[in-house]
Amino acid sequence: MAMSAPDLSAELPTSLSTAWELITQFVALGGRHVVLSPGSRSAPLAYVAAVAHEAGLLTLHVRIDERSAAFVALGMAKADPSRPVIVAMTSGTAVANAHPAVLEADHSGLPLIVVSADRPFELRGTGANQTTTQPGMFGCAVRWSTDIPAFAGVDGMTPADAQATRNAVNRAVAYSVGSVGGPRGPVHINVAFRDPLAPSSEQREELVRRAQRVRANGLDGGTVFVSSYPPNDASITAGQTRNTDVTHDVIDGLRTTTRTVILAGDTAPTQIIDIAERYGWPILAEPSSGVNGAAPTIAGGALILARAGHPISSVYRTLVEQVEHVIVVGHPTLSRDAIALMRRAPQLTIAPDHRVQWTDPTGTATAVIPFSVLSPHLRSATAVSTDATWLSRWQQAGSDLLTQLSEQLDAQEQFSAPGHLAPYQYVRALVASVTPQHILMVGASSVIRDIDRVAPVPACVQVYANRGLAGIDGTVSTAQGIALTSPDRHTVLVLGDLTFLHDINGLVIGPEEPPVSLTIVVLNDNGGAIFGGLEHARSGDPALLERVFATPHGARIDDLARGYGATYQRVNTPEDLGGMLTVKPAGIHVVEVVTSREERGNLDALLSQ
Known part of the structure; x- marks a missing residue:
């Protein structure tokens, strides 16, 4: 009452x-x-x-x-x-x-x-x-x-x-x-x-x-006015005019334009999977999209886009050049290659949902149609296919690249001493070890890109990341919030050393507070590895790059973790890391993996060939 x-x-x-x-x-x-x-x-x-x-x-x-x-x-x-x-x-x-x-x-x-x-x-x-x-x-x-x-x-x-x-x-x-x-x-x-x-x-x-x-x-809840967003009859062309005819024109074009690709960024609507299956369209999905592991999602999609820009990768370049229409859902931010795909697409439709503003950093969108409008139209329309091999060709290309990658990583691992592996080997082992009982929170910068590139996330795993502005701040605390909301699951946070240090105060939890069960995997290469893959690495001044971009710190992760009251363990092999995920900790457990930025650079060069 x-x-x-x-x-x-x-x-x-x-x-x-x-x-x-x-x-x-x-x-x-x-x-x-x-x-x-x-x-x-x-x-x-x-x-x-x-x-x-x-x-x-x-x-x-x-x-x-x-x-x-x-x-x-x-x-x-x-x-x-x-x-x-x-x-x-x-x-x-x-x-x-x-x-x-x-x-x-x-x-x-x-x-x-x-x-x-x-x-x-x-x-x-x-x-x-x-x-x-x-x-x-x-x-x-x-x-x-x-x-x-x-x-x-x-x-x-x-x-x-x-x-x-x-x-x-x-x-x-x-x-x-x-x-x-x-x-x-x-x-x-x-x-x-x-x-x-x-x-x-x-x-x-x-x-x-x-x-x-x-x-x-109880208490009266008061009045909350409820309406739908976006308006169910709204579509926006590149000229910013609202016209329901635009929706029908785009739908008609999509039905007959077989070579469409869906670019799924952070928190994409999962209904896009049914649409992709219906029309035979490949999905290129970021790890936190929520649509990884689905049948039309391309394992190795990020590798295809990366190889398409290489002069000798004619198969992958041809595949990307054949794209006639790109549909963007969620908030894609990870890859410059994905942004390049948006820029060169003859037709680019942005389909925002009620959670995010639309993502069009290239300014080349030909139509912006709320997903709540686009989805029912595509579901009810009759699919017309003129290229039945479109999806399978993307799937085969992704599979081939991942097989090549696996062989390269295995060969690299054979000749690397423990503690001198690139993070790729570890993120592969980590993603292979997570189950439906796990929740995976991924830090910004290099780690989420490593997963995007070399470790396709299975459909059973829920992945979160702070991709709104993609900052490294607050990552430890964000993972705590997720763990507190999902106490029956095993929440695992994987992040780099700088991201961990940036929110080290997040480890401070008073003894009277609701307990947090969280495994934190710190990939420690003593600095910011992401800059080694950006244009700054080609500046010709390695000392400057190391000091003002890579920022080595020499911090003792073990002392810090224990000093803040967390338990700590270092692992030296990918297999040991996978074994760590089988036990849900009673509190916060920090797992340190020492990796090598030099080995990352060597492997990056190998993968780009």
């Missing part, structure tokens, strides 16, 4: 009443997780969230580093994008530390709600301690933002103030999950609190009583 009206007892100070309305409305709308960093101005949120946690209304997670806290919340939203997650912090620079996660949530379309505590409005611009202009701090990266004032008075809230606070949460949730139009994404609630910020013992007891009543009786 839902309570028909909120409890506006004057026994609570206004600051705690405001926090109560905010947190309980979030719960009423389906919120389950709050990630909090400690602070004084945010104390009302901390007291209410802690009581709600004790009553079983939500799960509270505390992290001392606001940047890590925000990425933990991001990971939770990534694992279940239907439910928004709150990350809350105190005023001042604490809020700015959430900005990297907000940007990633913006470009990935994830429902992250930043709740920043603030001092009363009249203190802004006065030089008051820990006070800055927080409203608007995240600029255009948030879908919606609001500034809840420090309501006047000490005792309780007026009904109008309480309703205004609940309405703000209604809107925040609605905008974050994309239910009022526009893509999903982050929102910002800035809320000011006046003293007193802490409850007395009697007020603490009142909070507990309220939480118990909510546990027993």
Whole structure:
């Protein structure tokens, strides 16, 4: 039974009443997780969230580093994008530390709600301690933002103030999950609190009583306006005109244009698999696309695109040159070769879904049609095939390249000492060892590209990556958020040494916090290997490349891991690495694999021939 009206007892100070309305409305709308960093101005949120946690209304997670806290919340939203997650912090620079996660949530379309505590409005611009202009701090990266004032008075809230606070949460949730139009994404609630910020013992007891009543009786969820996004009749041509005829023209062209390729980036809609099977179209899928291992997904697709640019790879170049139409789903960002395919495609259709803005870095799209519009049209249309071998030729080419690659890697391994292998051998062993019980989180930079190139992900494995802006920050914390949301699975994070060091504070978890089971595989080549494959490596100054790009660090991964309270083990062979994944750890277990950037360079040269 839902309570028909909120409890506006004057026994609570206004600051705690405001926090109560905010947190309980979030719960009423389906919120389950709050990630909090400690602070004084945010104390009302901390007291209410802690009581709600004790009553079983939500799960509270505390992290001392606001940047890590925000990425933990991001990971939770990534694992279940239907439910928004709150990350809350105190005023001042604490809020700015959430900005990297907000940007990633913006470009990935994830429902992250930043709740920043603030001092009363009249203190802004006065030089008051820990006070800055927080409203608007995240600029255009948030879908919606609001500034809840420090309501006047000490005792309780007026009904109008309480309703205004609940309405703000209604809107925040609605905008974050994309239910009022526009893509999903982050929102910002800035809320000011006046003293007193802490409850007395009697007020603490009142909070507990309220939480118990909510546990027993529930709360009204309020109003969330629901509409579809994108509009079901909308299509956009390169000229930005909306015209439903465009959709039919593109569909007719696709039905009769057999040599179509689907480029599936991060979080692609899985319905694209059925469409590809229906028309015999190959899918070139990134590891975090969610469509790997499907029948039309080309194992070795990244190798085909890479070899197509080589002067002696006539078979692969011919195959790519025969592409007549490219359909882009998800958010492809990994490969310059994939971007080149988009640029040269005679017809390029971008099919965004409600999670992301459309991806057209080449500016050559001939049509942009929401996937929610394109999909039913393609499913209902009659497939017309004039080249029944199109898909099989891509499959054969990918298979041939992977066979060649396997032979090259095996030969390389025979002549390499332990600890001097390129990461390719290890990522092959890792991907071959994961099962449906595993969740794989992959760091940015070289590691995800290694998997894309040499270790096709099987269909049974769920893969996550921060591909919105593809930064290396917050990766350890994001994986924690995923693991906390999926406690029955074995979450494995594989990342490079720089990515690990960048979020080393993510290993700090208090003894009272919900436990995290996470295996972290660190491929340590003492620096940034990705720059060795970019144009900077051809600058002619190896010393400069090493210092300002590769940035060797000499850090002791074992000491760091143990110092932060994680368990540690080093493995020296790919087989040992595979064996490590059979046991789910009780906490955080760091597995170090020492690899060689020199061996990577030698093998890269071999693979490019």
